[in-house]
Amino acid sequence: MAPRTHTVTNQAPPLMGYDVYASDRALVEAVGRHLPPEVAAEAGEELTALGVSAGSAQALEWGRLANENPPRLRTHDRYGRRIDEVEFHPSWHRLLGRGVAAGLSGGAWGRPGGHVRRAAAFMLASQVEAGHGCPLSMTHAAVPALRADPELAAEWEPLLASRVYEQQLRPPLEKSGVLLGMGMTEKQGGSDVRANTTRAEPLAGDGGYVLTGHKWFCSAPMSDGFLVLAQAPGGLSCFLVPRVLPDGTRNPFAIQRLKDKLGNRSNASAEVEFDGSTWARPVGEEGRGLRTIIGMVAATRLDCVLGSAALMRQAVAQAVHHASYRAAFGGLLVDKPLMRNVLADLALESEAATVLGMRLAAAYDAADSGAEDEQAQERALLRIAVPVAKYWVTKRCTPVVAEALECLGGNGYVEESVLPRLLRESPLNSVWEGAGNVQALDVLRALQREPGALNAFLVEVGRARGADHRLDRAIRDLLAELADLDGIEARARRLVERMARVLQGALLVRWAPAEVADAFCASRLGGDWGASFGTLPHTLDLGAVVERARPLA
Structure with a gap:
């Protein structure tokens, strides 16, 4: 028999017994977008x-x-x-x-x-x-x-x-x-x-x-x-x-x-x-061993992107779920402006990773069975966008999971919360199949030796031009950086990071709800963002961003 002091209140129920797919609106929308109706x-x-x-x-x-x-x-x-x-x-x-x-x-x-x-x-x-x-x-x-x-x-x-x-x-x-x-x-x-x-x-x-x-x-x-x-x-x-x-x-x-x-x-x-x-x-x-096995490497690199996006999604779901049940300082955590800012910031990173990973999966489908011109275009896009995504998405995974863990406070630091396992898992995809420098240098090789790859990348981001002034400015700045090859290897990480954020921004502007695209462009492309999560401009519709990330438990 438990002592009378052992009354459990104000604890979030375990996040289980729910549909992980239906709860992930960004993923559901991506599947519907990239597949024919039948x-x-x-x-x-x-x-x-x-x-x-x-x-x-x-x-x-x-x-x-x-x-x-x-x-x-x-x-x-x-x-x-x-x-x-x-x-x-x-x-x-x-x-x-x-x-x-x-x-x-x-x-x-x-x-x-x-x-x-x-x-x-x-x-x-x-x-x-x-x-x-x-x-x-x-x-x-x-x-x-x-x-x-x-x-x-x-x-x-x-x-x-x-x-x-x-x-x-x-x-x-x-x-x-x-x-x-x-x-x-x-x-x-x-x-x-x-x-x-x-x-x-x-x-x-x-x-x-x-x-x-x-x-x-x-x-x-x-x-x-x-x-x-x-x-x-x-x-x-x-x-x-x-x-x-x-x-x-x-x-x-x-x-x-x-x-x-x-x-x-x-x-x-x-x-x-x-x-x-x-x-x-x-x-x-x-x-010709490298040429033979490179197709395997590219496919596993995409799985690194998808795996990191999955870890981010689960971490964000756990954080939003906890904040939706946990009360402190007179109300639910999810309703507190500062916590809402943190959760929205994490949700943006998660959705951007999901949208990018699913776009690359769609490129594989088109490269595998599309029309001849489409196959060539999508293969060229994969050649440069896969290492770009592998570099950036896997790098973002660890800070996202760590911040999500902190949203649960001490509960998040305990193994039973699942967050410690996610945190230990989070650096792996950045190391596996070529660490960050390997990916950045691979992007440089594509830029220098395969001009069709850069053209495919610019066509992809160009589909969103004119829709957001911050994205347009980021594309212009990226083109200026690409035009200057002096010291390109030493600044390869900076260049690849820019390419990734521009590509994610372009995809979100085209496909995400207005509040998500606006918040992403304002923070990741417009410069109105701090050095840690939870520093989004307070004028954005952060509540809608968080609500979109809420698991349907």
Whole structure:
């Protein structure tokens, strides 16, 4: 029996038992905007089902358990035989199986509106638990890389697109569905993969190779296969390394240890060794490994954007939910002018990230199946806008989550609030698939070597010219900066940040409610903004911005 002093009042109820999809107005509008009507209706039904599941007490409990019971490495069986297996909590498998069943692995390619539908679903799944998104992302992104070898793609792509999750390690072509991981970076090189030393030596007869070397970060080491970069006689090349060979024997793939990471605790990242007998199949031509795998990298970078947008959305939803129930100083927190300013500022950042991520997903759909001219335009836009978005959205994630945590006060600093897990997760997408400087330099390469990319970017932002004077001025300032190439590398971050804010502003001016676009342009483009959240001009319609971000719990 609780003591009489233990009366609980003025505490917000847990944010659960709600439709995560329907509550996200920016996401719902983006799906309707980027899909044709005949596809949007079906997608809406699928996403609503996912949204209800994502907001359920059961799914949230799975996310908690998967993070509180991180994966364990088993290098040997009881008899001393090397097995190199990673054990996960059952909750991890439930989340991963649900993601595969929802088509988040390889099913978006070639499906009408497939990338928009998957992007929205990926954001919903990531709000439940972010770690299980890694193997889903790797598998999805492997499809364009495998298409460098049509025969290989014909074998593997149907398995990647399957909605059946089989966790057991068996010969891949005997399974109903498979997952793929990736191994690019090595100890000495990191993002400079041309410094890789792993060797690939051709075998006589079967067209295969054997690998000798290591990978410092191997994503999703429990997968059925891995795309790996290695130095072949013809130069840096891409290879597919299956975990189990066709005869049922284990391919030598020694997992040395699992990384002890800041966040992403439910997901395994490993150091692996190839001992000179690890069999691999080439993907594409020798010496063209970077060109082969770059499509995979671009797709996973977009997932970094979507994953960060999902973390921001969940953090903002938690903050607005708390403030809508918590009373202090004579009224609800959400009605206090200063708290409303903070919440509105956070909501702007979240919506801008969502709108940008979904626009890029739509570009993938158009590049995959649009008319020829549209395909070229959208591919050029993706070439520059993906690293721009990857740089900026993932950078904004951590301060958004940290400020949202503070909105809950001491409650937000406690693990049960979910915010600490979101905060630990928040820096990852900025590091994964090339950290900030790598993204900024990639944008410079696109500007210097691919003039069509800049033209596609300017066409995209130009669609909103004349609608807001602050956006127009920001576009002019950006053009002036682009015209001056002196010292461009040292100021690459400044340039890419400007490009991202201009692109987000242009999209919001075209598609967001007037109060959202006005507040974004006044603060992010017009300069009427402080150095921390909660410094929006008080004359804006902040109440409408906050109300739009409120979860429908």
